[in-house]
Amino acid sequence: MAATLLAASFVVFGAMYLAPGSPASFLLAGRSASPEALASINAQYHLNDPFLVRYLRWLGDVLHGDFGRSITYRTDVSRLLADRLPTTLMLIAMSLAVVVAVGLLLGRIAAVRGGATDTVILVTTTFAVGTPSFVAAVLLQGLFAVNLGWFPSSGAGDGGLGDMILHLTLPSVALALYLIGMLARVTRSAMLEALDGDHVTVARSRGVPERQVIRRHVFRNSLGTVLTTGGLIVSTLLVCTILVETAFSIGGIGQLLELSTTTKDFPTVQAISLIIVALFMIVNLIVDLLLPLVDPRVTLGTRSTA
Helix, strand or coil: CHHHHHHHHHHHHHHHHHCCCCHHHHHHCCCCCCHHHHHHHHHHCCCCCCHHHHHHHHHHHHHCCCCCECCCCCCEHHHHHHHHHHHHHHHHHHHHHHHHHHHHHHHHHHHHHCHHHHHHHHHHHHHHHCCCHHHHHHHHHHHHHHHCCCCCCCCCCCCCHHHHHHHHHHHHHHHHHHHHHHHHHHHHHHHHHHHCCHHHHHHHHCCCCHHHHHHHHHHHHHHHHHHHHHHHHHHHHHHHHHHHHHHHCCCCHHHHHHHHHHCCCHHHHHHHHHHHHHHHHHHHHHHHHHHHHHCCHHHHCCCCCC
16 A cells, blocks of 8 residues: 555656646736746745655655645645645545445345336436436526525535535535435345356255344445445545545545646645545545455355355
8 A cells, every 4th residue: 555655756746847838827817927926836846856856855745744734725625635634524424324325225135126127227327327427416506595595505504514514415415326326226236146156046945034134134245345346435535536526616535636636736635646546545445454354265266155
């Protein structure tokens, strides 16, 4: 993880310098500047130093918790992240809860009942998977915020936890819609595969109640595949927050990343990108650690269902 994060930090730091434009041009806002003023800006942000020197200086500061100073907001990036990160994490947590609750339920119902119920769920999840988050955001805003007035149309709320949950309900659903369809389909496929296993046939031949067969032998054996997909789901949530936060004007790190990219705010973009990479790695590590607990066959080096 340390080696991967180090390599990612180099890519994150260098990627912004491949884009056209520079922080100096943004700070000048199209105004002409004397050579002395331009030299002062370059010196303040170390823009004239060699690339490797800038990277090593930035990496050393990051290891000490210093992500630099925002060019756009004229404040420490660490303070910006501390103010906005809780909102994004709350949005991700609410979306993940919706995805897990609805996705697992739909996938389980489709696999167990089959027939017309399975067909309806497949059609519904196909529609969900084909709906981008920003399109879902516009539709939900128009129906539930503008027409019905049930939920706020923008912002993250400032009246405590309850107000925040109310403001983030529509964004969390918009963010979760695509992933609900994906998780439902994965759960359905995994359970259908487990239903064909010999252990299920043996359990039924012994007179084990069908509900217990589904719970202990089918659903439990499919959790390994579902958990692996869960890591991808959380990672997708981290990325898609940019679209949803922008659509709902939520002051999280997603919207901050979009604004900072537009204004060439190098320190802020680099800090947020590195945090997203780190969170992605942590999520995958947690999945790897939980997988043997959910599916002991992983520890034994086999995925046989015999």
